[in-house]
Each structure stands twice: as structure tokens, then as C-alpha cells.
Amino acid sequence: MTTTKSTRIEATDLSDRAFRVLCQLALYPRGAWVDVPSVADGLKVKPHAVRRALAELRTAGVAERDRRFIRDGDRPTHRTYFRLTNETSEASA
Numbered sequence: 001m002t003t004t005k006s007t008r009i010e011a012t013d014l015s016d017r018a019f020r021v022l023c024q025l026a027l028y029p030r031g032a033w034v035d036v037p038s039v040a041d042g043l044k045v046k047p048h049a050v051r052r053a054l055a056e057l058r059t060a061g062v063a064e065r066d067r068r069f070i071r072d073g074d075r076p077t078h079r080t081y082f083r084l085t086n087e088t089s090e091a092s093a
């Protein structure tokens with residue numbers, strides 16, 4: 001008999017801020033990549049206030065990250081995007 005690990009996350013496993021960020025990400029279309037400033041704007045907080053919560057969601061396996069390098073004027077920089085993982089979006093549907 002084989003057992004499969006449950007990917008279900010209990011509400012008590014996440015911090016309050018991570019839960020709010022999770023709810024904000026759920027408002028976007030399924031599979032859509034969202035940048036950190038957009039999540040912060042939706043929650044009416046500064047971007048640095050959501051970064052730790054997003055890291056917590058990644059650790060829990062609920063969100064995934066995509067870091068894209070861009071050129072801002074003369075200097076190269078990057079922008080980080082997040083989205084809910086496929087397993088989470090299918091479970092919530």
C-alpha cells in the first residue's frame with residue numbers, strides 16, 4: 001500500500017500576512033504571473049511588506065516564483081513574479 005503526501009495546507013500553517021497574500025493572488029486569473037508591486041498595491045501595503053509572506057507561500061508549496069531580468073534605462077535589473085501553483089489552483093476550483 002502506498003501513501004501519498006497531502007499538499008493540503010491548514011489555515012493555521014500560514015501567517016496572517018501570508019494568508020492575505022494568498023487571497024490576493026487568488027483574485028488573479030488562473031496561472032497568471034503577478035509582480036510584487038501589484039500584490040502590494042492590492043493589499044495597500046509597501047512591496048517589502050509582502051516579500052516575506054511570498055517566501056512563506058513558496059516554502060509551503062503554494063506559490064512559485066519567476067525572476068525576469070529587464071533593462072531599466074542604462075542598468076540591468078530584475079523583476080520577480082509569483083503565481084499560485086497548479087495543484088493549489090486546481091484544489092480551489
